[in-house]
Amino acid sequence: xxxxxxxxxxxxxxxxxxxxxxxxxxxxxxxxxxxxxxxxxxxxxxxxxxxxxxxxxxxxxxxxxxxxxxxxxxxxxxxxxxxxxxxxxxxxxxxxxxxxxxxxxxxxxxxxxxxxxxxxxxxxxxxxxxxxxxxxxxxxxxxxxxxxxxxxxxxxxxxxxxxxxxxxxxxxxxxxxxxxxxxxxxxxxxxxxxxxxxxxxxxxxxxxxxxxxxxxxxxxxxxxxxxxxxxxxxxxxxxxxxxxxxxxxxxxxxxxxxxxxxxxxxxxxxxxxxxxxxxxxxxxxxxxxxxxxxxxxxxxxxxxxxxxxxxxxxxxxxxxxxxxxxxxxxxxxxxxxxxxxxxxxxxxxxxxxxxxxxxxxxxxxxxxxxxxxxxxxxxxxxxxxxxxxxxxxxxxxxxxxxxxxxxxxxxxxxx
Amino acid sequence: xxxxxxxxxxxxxxxxxxxxxxxxxxxxxxxxxxxxxxxxxxxxxxxxxxxxxxxxxxxxxxxxxxxxxxxxxxxxxxxxxxxxxxxxxxxxxxxxxxxxxxxxxxxxxxxxxxxxxxxxxxxxxxxxxxxxxxxxxxxxxxxxxxxxxxxxxxxxxxxxxxxxxxxxxxxxxxxxxxxxxxxxxxxxxxxxxxxxxxxxxxxxxxxxxxxxxxxxxxxxxxxxxxxxxxxxxxxxxxxxxxxxxxxxxxxxxxxxxxxxxxxxxxxxxxxxxxxxxxxxxxxxxxxxxxxxxx
Numbered sequence: 001x002x003x004x005x006x007x008x009x010x011x012x013x014x015x016x017x018x019x020x021x022x023x024x025x026x027x028x029x030x031x032x033x034x035x036x037x038x039x040x041x042x043x044x045x046x047x048x049x050x051x052x053x054x055x056x057x058x059x060x061x062x063x064x065x066x067x068x069x070x071x072x073x074x075x076x077x078x079x080x081x082x083x084x085x086x087x088x089x090x091x092x093x094x095x096x097x098x099x100x101x102x103x104x105x106x107x108x109x110x111x112x113x114x115x116x117x118x119x120x121x122x123x124x125x126x127x128x129x130x131x132x133x134x135x136x137x138x139x140x141x142x143x144x145x146x147x148x149x150x151x152x153x154x155x156x157x158x159x160x161x162x163x164x165x166x167x168x169x170x171x172x173x174x175x176x177x178x179x180x181x182x183x184x185x186x187x188x189x190x191x192x193x194x195x196x197x198x199x200x201x202x203x204x205x206x207x208x209x210x211x212x213x214x215x216x217x218x219x220x221x222x223x224x225x226x227x228x229x230x231x232x233x234x235x236x237x238x239x240x241x242x243x244x245x246x247x248x249x250x251x252x253x254x255x256x257x258x259x260x261x262x263x264x265x266x267x268x269x270x271x272x273x274x275x276x277x278x279x280x281x282x283x284x285x286x287x288x289x290x291x292x293x294x295x296x297x298x299x300x301x302x303x304x305x306x307x308x309x310x311x312x313x314x315x316x317x318x319x320x321x322x323x324x325x326x327x328x329x330x331x332x333x334x335x336x337x338x339x340x341x342x343x344x345x346x347x348x349x350x351x352x353x354x355x356x357x358x359x360x361x362x363x364x365x366x367x368x369x370x371x372x373x374x375x376x377x378x379x380x381x382x383x384x385x386x387x388x389x390x391x392x393x394x395x396x397x398x399x400x401x402x403x404x405x406x407x408x409x410x411x412x413x414x415x
Numbered sequence: 416x417x418x419x420x421x422x423x424x425x426x427x428x429x430x431x432x433x434x435x436x437x438x439x440x441x442x443x444x445x446x447x448x449x450x451x452x453x454x455x456x457x458x459x460x461x462x463x464x465x466x467x468x469x470x471x472x473x474x475x476x477x478x479x480x481x482x483x484x485x486x487x488x489x490x491x492x493x494x495x496x497x498x499x500x501x502x503x504x505x506x507x508x509x510x511x512x513x514x515x516x517x518x519x520x521x522x523x524x525x526x527x528x529x530x531x532x533x534x535x536x537x538x539x540x541x542x543x544x545x546x547x548x549x550x551x552x553x554x555x556x557x558x559x560x561x562x563x564x565x566x567x568x569x570x571x572x573x574x575x576x577x578x579x580x581x582x583x584x585x586x587x588x589x590x591x592x593x594x595x596x597x598x599x600x601x602x603x604x605x606x607x608x609x610x611x612x613x614x615x616x617x618x619x620x621x622x623x624x625x626x627x628x629x630x631x632x633x634x635x636x637x638x639x640x641x642x643x644x645x646x647x648x649x650x651x652x653x654x655x656x657x658x659x660x661x662x663x664x665x666x667x668x669x670x671x672x673x674x675x676x677x678x679x680x681x682x683x684x685x686x687x688x689x690x691x692x693x694x695x696x697x698x699x700x701x702x703x704x705x706x707x708x709x
Contacts, residue, residue: 222639223639225427226673249536
């Protein structure tokens with residue numbers, strides 16, 4: 001599937017090219033038959049690949065909607081360097097093979113870079129194809145294996161889920177007021193989830209807290225009674241979960257049904273406002289590395305985000321999926337990178353720009369989104385939030401907690 | 416596994432089993448009437464849950480009941496219409512063609528539902544406060560689960576009577592036993608096949624709303640619908656009684672496997688039971704003997 005996004009409109013689906021035709025075009029491009037869009041007049045062509053159909057479509061479509069929000073805003077205001085941004089969209093169907101076909105098609109379209117990749121196995125699968133073409137990949141769901149060690153063209157817009165381990169365990173210690181606590185942990189059932197679970201176990205070993213149970217949490221909603229039973233067994237001091245927004249609702253309700261009343265902490269990919277409001281549980285805390293749809297915020301960046309979301313009529317989606325915010329951050333990052341890359345931007349130059357990039361978000365994130373040659377993770381810290389019965393409030397007076405894919409001893413950025 | 420956890424697992428499995436039995440009933444009703452594997456059943460589940468959430472304002476028990484009845488009728492009529500307008504066109508063709516047709520219609524239906532409602536998870540909170548009860552022995556059950564369990568069993572009993580004892584059930588069974596003879600005796604086959612599809616769609620709605628009170632509704636609920644298919648195979652594809660037994664066995668195996676190991680193992684364990692039953696008793700536990708007259 002392919003869509004065009006130009007001049008702030010969301011266009012419909014365009015005919016899927018046949019596999020053979022895409023292969024021929026890709027081969028021609030690889031043989032020098034194509035040139036990336038930055039060297040031509042006309043719009044900057046940016047590729048987007050995400051899970052736009054199938055079981056995890058809510059995640060991919062939310063990411064794309066947030067991404068388009070930022071791009072549409074820039075296009076509506078004259079574009080970047082006098083040029084508009086055209087988003088060429090492909091569906092990876094949450095499958096690595098389909099993802100490779102999708103990015104081959106994008107490469108044949110001469111895109112400057114590719115954003116999206118919300119599934120860790122897809123991000124891992126498409127990277128070699130993109131690296132061969134020196135195309136920057138700005139992913140949302142990259143696993144640690146392709147981020148550490150740093151690769152020149154591989155970037156991650158937010159924390160990886162695995163890097164949530166440090167802030168979540170440090171928050172647990174602060175909240176409980178003790179270092180030696182017991183925790184039931186629920187990593188999401190993906191390779192990234194396994195990495196998060198392993199990180200928590202490493203931290204438990206280093207810091208001396210106890211893990212009472214480790215139970216895989218499904219990526220998509222379903223019956224989670226069995227998982228809830230295992231998590232609460234032994235009544236640990238706290239539950240540390242990695243549940244996406246959908247499964248989190250069912251899981252927390254089931255955990256409470258079983259009589260567990262102690263705190264529950266969830267990772268940053270399952271922290272949407274609507275999720276917190278639906279569960280309405282003051283004992284549930286979620287990690288956030290960026291603001292979300294909050295009409296009451298005084299931060300300039302958040303106010304602008306709210307205005308754009310309202311204008312697009314997407315408040316419900318923005319409040320329902322954490323990935324919407326992450327897509328918006330992706331859009332902001334792409335815009336800033338193209339701005340610095342200049343009118344004659346090409347893939348190599350854009351990769352250089354990404355390796356030294358700072359994106360000011362006007363308070364939408366605790367600190368600017370930053371990429372350096374040594375750090376390809378845009379966000380490095382965040383805070384925990386909960387529902388106080390009437391509104392979503394920041395926990396522990398807004399204390400920041402650091403996280404990184406490169407170390408389990410990250411420190412909060414000074415800014 | 417402790418005794419307490421095993422007890423809790425049995426209680427949870429009973430609730431899931433009742434929902435599975437309603438879904439499986441949809442597969443069985445259509446199969447009994449027309450010998451077609453209806454892979455649209457999971458879509459009836461999804462479509463019904465979405466339509467119900469749309470119709471119900473979330474305010475009172477009365478409007479909840481009203482919305483449930485309205486959704487059941489609308490989707491039931493839709494199921495019959497689907498048969499009359501599409502499936503019926505392939506009457507006389509090999510059953511595998513009709514089976515494939517239901518699969519393709521299912522894919523189309525899923526995409527249409529996403530175009531209409533979007534793919535974001537939708538949440539359904541049952542009327543009233545969330546209440547949990549402790550059963551004798553210590554297992555906990557929520558009020559919602561009690562309603563699903565009791566309501567599901569009563570509904571299943573009513574459908575059992577309707578499909579096996581009532582005059583309508585006898586006619587439905589006659590069309591399945593020998594459609595040619597039934598047609599010669601003046602029975603309007605298309606109408607009775609349509610009735611079977613309507614019942615399948617209606618019980619799909621009830622199962623969908625039951626699930627929606629436990630998990631958010633998004634496209635993955637169709638996977639839950641497909642996970643109930645083995646229940647029909649275990650019990651016997653043409654057995655109404657087998658639906659409930661097969662569903663309970665499937666739910667028990669899946670829930671215990673999930674508690675003892677993990678979700679992936681629980682799915683595999685469910686299908687392992689199907690394989691085991693099919694090897695020992697190919698027609699399922701309560702299925703009719705497969706007789707080919709030559």
